Amino acid sequence: MKLTRLLTLSTAMLAVLVLGMLGHITRDAWLHYEHTNTGLQALRLMQRAMVAAEKLSFERGPVNAVLGDRQPGDPARQERLVRARAATDLALMQLERELQADIGAPHPVEMAPLYRTLAAARSTVDQLAALPPAARTAERLGGAVSQMFALVPQALDAVTGYTLASERAYPRISRPLIKARYAVELREYAGRLGSVLTVALATRQPLSAADYEQLQALRGRIAQLRQQMLTPGDGSSPELVAAIARVDDVSLGAGKQLVAEIEQASREGRDYDMDTGQFALRYVPTMTPILALRDELLREAQEQAWSDHEHARYELLIASLSGVAILLALTLLILIVRRRVVVPVLRATRAVIRLGNGDYSRDPSGSSRQDEIGDMLRALSTLRTNSIEKQQLELERQRLIEELRLRADTDYLTGILNRRAFTTAGNKRLRRAFDRKESLAVVLFDIDHFKSVNDTYGHEAGDQVLIRVAAVVRDQLRDGEILARHGGEEFVVMPMHCSQQQACMLAERLRKAIAEEPLTLADGHILRVTASFGVASAGGPAAALDDLLHAADQALYRAKHKGRNLVEGATQDGLTSPA
Structure with missing residues (x-):
């Protein structure tokens, strides 16, 4: 029989006897x-x-x-x-x-x-x-x-x-x-x-x-x-x-x-x-x-x-006060035994089970007691503390690893993916598109006349332009679409399994969003920027991420040559069809 059940039965029997005696005395009175x-x-x-x-x-x-x-x-x-x-x-x-x-x-x-x-x-x-x-x-x-x-x-x-x-x-x-x-x-x-x-x-x-x-x-x-x-x-x-x-x-x-x-x-x-x-x-x-x-x-x-x-x-x-006093004394005695002996033992048992299962969320209470149960609870508390410290060290190591990984994959200025992380994610998506026999597109764009912004307003203004453009584009994209900084003022977008025409429509929407979004500099000057876009798509086993990026870069070059603030589709043979 468990200790809790034995204590409950003993308490109930004692309470019945005492209540019967007190009831008889009080009734006569x-x-x-x-x-x-x-x-x-x-x-x-x-x-x-x-x-x-x-x-x-x-x-x-x-x-x-x-x-x-x-x-x-x-x-x-x-x-x-x-x-x-x-x-x-x-x-x-x-x-x-x-x-x-x-x-x-x-x-x-x-x-x-x-x-x-x-x-x-x-x-x-x-x-x-x-x-x-x-x-x-x-x-x-x-x-x-x-x-x-x-x-x-x-x-x-x-x-x-x-x-x-x-x-x-x-x-x-x-x-x-x-x-x-x-x-x-x-x-x-x-x-x-x-x-x-x-x-x-x-x-x-x-x-x-x-x-x-x-x-x-x-x-x-x-x-x-x-x-x-x-x-x-x-x-x-x-x-x-x-x-x-x-x-x-x-x-x-x-x-x-x-x-x-x-x-x-x-x-x-x-x-x-x-x-x-x-x-x-x-x-x-x-x-x-x-x-x-x-x-x-x-x-x-x-x-x-x-x-x-x-x-x-x-x-x-x-008679009433005596009965109440006896009941209180009995209740107090039961509570003392339950609180000082039974409950601590049960808690210590549960604490040992939790520690064995790797659960360090609760510290066994009562470790300040100066008796044998207190010694046991202090030993359990020390064991828990050591286990928590070991767990915290492991969590800190994992956090540092995650932070390093995040920094390695994130552009420090805009907070979006960097080129290395884009290459990894793009290759995974390209393989998935090949398995599903879907086409894949990339949108490559850079900010027009970015060098003149740096030369005229300073590199701090240039950084604000990069941060703002990244934020505008990110707001226009859907969940699952990849945005990364490809280098300098150049960005790349990889939509999910879309055709050349759909990618060009996305690029046009992004171009308009950038052109319509003014940027207020720290000195109060309002600056409007534009971007030129190159779009390329491919499908089948011959598609490669470097080829897509190269084709999109060629289309971007043509957009800049035609006057900037334009969307141009890739026309390389064997890779895409004309936009």
Whole structure:
């Protein structure tokens, strides 16, 4: 098995094991965090439900005042009832909004039955309040009060469900949550204790035997709840101790005393000296310390819940960071082994193979390392350097040879072929034409009055004329047509397998191009030059390059003799036909 495949398989197995372990740890931390988050939601909903239950209890005070009011009713009492109902509606609306937002609520609460019961109770209260005081019988008043009593248990059902959910998420807050629930119930039973007096105060009649019995039962339940509440000295905070003392002094002291006075007046047959509204104004405020005790217990539970929630989040963060750190360490270890050992060995292997194949394009990296692999890579780098130097020397030798060959074949001034190179290329083309049974032509031309240009403008101007003429002719030729400097101001062109007539047409085109191309000298003088052309062609085994050049030279001589700037074809017998 190759080293790369073995490393890949080992890495994959190790990664699977580590990821499985880290996934299990992180999953447990995440579930615990989500559990505490759900507990916080339940705690928040429980608080909303407790507030809604308290507002329903509080609404009974203004209801009792209105039920005992005269005709026409006191606007102030009606206003207090409106505000109490608005506060209840707001609390229920906030509870319902929280329930709708909490999609994963552990104990879903249906609000519609509570709304129906509340609407029916309020309707009964409004109907009784609209009747004359004489028509408000004890039975009807008792029924209205009972309807109001039935509202709070429905709201407290929500408190019970969310209390259990919070306790499961945060076992350490079970005590304050249970006692907060006791505080809610204490507020409810204290309110009921005052509501029992509503019928007697409204009808100005003594309490009935059932009323006395109900008062005793409520006092017993209140005493039981008080015993279950926190007592000073059990590790409670100073704020909680102060809240309990306030409940004992006001709610269970002054409030109970006020109820006892009404009860005593009923037993003695005396006038109550107050109606339901006046009683509510004095009695309802005595229950405020119970609400403060409830809020203090909830605050204590919430602080503990937040502490546990933050601890769960901290554990999740630690688990996540630890997992990331382990993965990074594992990845780093694998990368170090791969980069420092496996990859250099593989690169060294490839480098040896490349050097063996004569490929010196890449230098083995890592030769600066101070270990065994570094020694090996430095040896490979030295071998590559020596091989490159040898290759460069060979390339330089080849370049010099090519440069010498190029200089030997190129005219130094015009950059076209010289006479020697033309002779070699012309003989090759002549043999190819013979093999293919094709005719071959040469065009020999020289610049007219070139000596006078040198004498008049200097040899530098003459060189410019030669360079310019060579460039003009080269631009007119096609690929494969040979142009060379034959000597001095004389040039030769060898077209590809063309006849005498086609060669003469080419020569005419070259003559016109030279004549039409002005040359601006360095001093600004514009010089126009012309050239005379001699054309010769031949075919068959008797053709020879020297004979073609000789015939073309004779034709060139005749062109100059006839006045220059002309094209003349060769007429030698056995070589060409007349042009």
